[in-house]
Amino acid sequence: MRTILYLAITLLLFTTTSCLKDESETTQALKTNNPLITDFDLKINEIIAPYAMKYSTAGVSVGIYKNNQTFYYGYGSKKKGINSIPDSETLFEIGSITKTFTALLMVDYLQSQGLSIEDPINDYLPSSIPLLEYNDHPIRIKHLLNHTSGLPRLPSDFESGMDINNPYKHYDSTKVYNYLKTFTLQKEPGEIWEYSNLGAGLAGLILERKNHKSFEQLLLEKICTPLELNSTKITLNDNDKQNIAVGYNTYGFEAHNWDNMNAYKAAGAIVSNAKDMVEYGKNILNSQSSILKNQIEDCLNISYQSSSIKMGLGWIYQTNNDIEIILHDGGTGGFTSFIIISKSKNTAMVFLFNNILSESDLGFVNDLITEILN
Incomplete structure (x- = not known):
């Protein structure tokens, strides 16, 4: 059980x-x-x-x-x-x-625009972000919502400047995007379940970026x-x-x-x-x-x-x-x-x-x- x-x-x-x-x-x-x-x-x-x-x-x-x-x-x-x-x-x-609300918001956005959860996330990110893929398999929108993106739970530099009493306050979208510019996938997206707050946070940033509204x-x-x-x-x-x-x-x-x-x-x-x-x-x-x-x-x-x-x-x-x-x-x-x-x-x-x-x-x-x- x-x-x-x-x-x-x-x-x-x-x-x-x-x-x-x-x-x-x-x-x-x-x-x-x-x-x-x-x-x-x-x-x-x-x-x-x-x-x-x-x-x-x-x-x-x-x-x-x-x-x-x-x-x-x-x-x-x-x-x-x-x-x-x-x-x-x-x-x-x-x-x-x-995260369940985030998934609902993402699906609502994609449906309203005739888009798909199968879309590579790079289609929705700043052009300065290198292609996030492994062996020609890209991270797709759905991977951010089901924790199979291959992104870590949190970025490797997350604890730098962190206040343990309010631990996410210091980490803004610029830091997320800068981290992604240097990140290299170690596994094929969609293959392994690994819980990722970074992935969920990134889904929210995509929603804000494409809708021009706050989460x-x-x-x-x-x-x-x-x-x-x-x-x-x-x-x-x-x-x-x-x-x-x-x-x-x-x-x-x-x-x-x-x-x-x-x-x-x-x-x-x-x-x-x-x-x-x-x-x-x-x-x-x-x-x-x-x-x-x-x-x-x-x-x-x-x-x-x-x-x-x-x-x-x-x-x-x-x-x-x-x-x-x-x-x-x-x-x-x-x-x-x-x-x-x-x-x-x-x-x-x-x-x-x-x-x-x-x-x-x-x-x-x-x-x-x-x-x-x-």
Whole structure:
């Protein structure tokens, strides 16, 4: 059985293995807005409560769409030490789940222009960038969206000038393009899956370059407005800053918000809440009735498959107890997030945490997914 554990360790935007260490098992009082009325309420509480009572836990906002019903549950605190349970409106950084939005934006652009995911990316880059190919096989647009481009996770010079509290702030589009001018592919694009934040960031730069608009402008115009995702954005206003949960790093300290991801916005800059993310998940789940039907369907088509992973564009396919799920997760300096969709079970679920999960916590997440699906 494939589980989400594989993903959560692999897809964090920028972290080290120290972020996966187990934390103190000291407990705290349970804080929740779960009404504890129905059997479903009680079962969800049975699984989440032990995690929520761990002293290392900050908070979690859960959104579930199942059998045409929507459920929201909050546990813990928006900020440690304050009695403020996160709810469906509380904002969280969603990290790499952003990449699913990036894929949708790219497909929307290509469809509108009669272009193809098979196009070489050099067709969309400045002419000063040498041809990015290996043995006459170029990097194509689809390779940026399914992590088979052959580009590294991050450029080799990425850590030069990096602020660990806001690690993408220093790396702009000029640095990306300068890096690509000296980069040499070591493998054929499309052959090997290797997670690449650089590839996703580059997809965003292409979108900005060809549309003459910022990534956030495109996000709001092409996805958030038509799908009515009114709290999904990158730039926060004063009210948003009061409503975003405080993130906590692996050591339990308050984490700086990743509020400037510069050239890597398309890799992980979006902020959202459980309400919006459930609505987004419903559109992926019920793609045939979505206003973005054609774009979503293209993103869900399998674009890469190996013995270890199956990819759409932006989305990853796995199984949970033989049930196929479509998913992505995300991690920033103080937040962890998951979105999981099962078409066969007519279910979409979102888990938003304002702390980094330990390796043992990932097992609890998998148990929660299993229970909701069953």
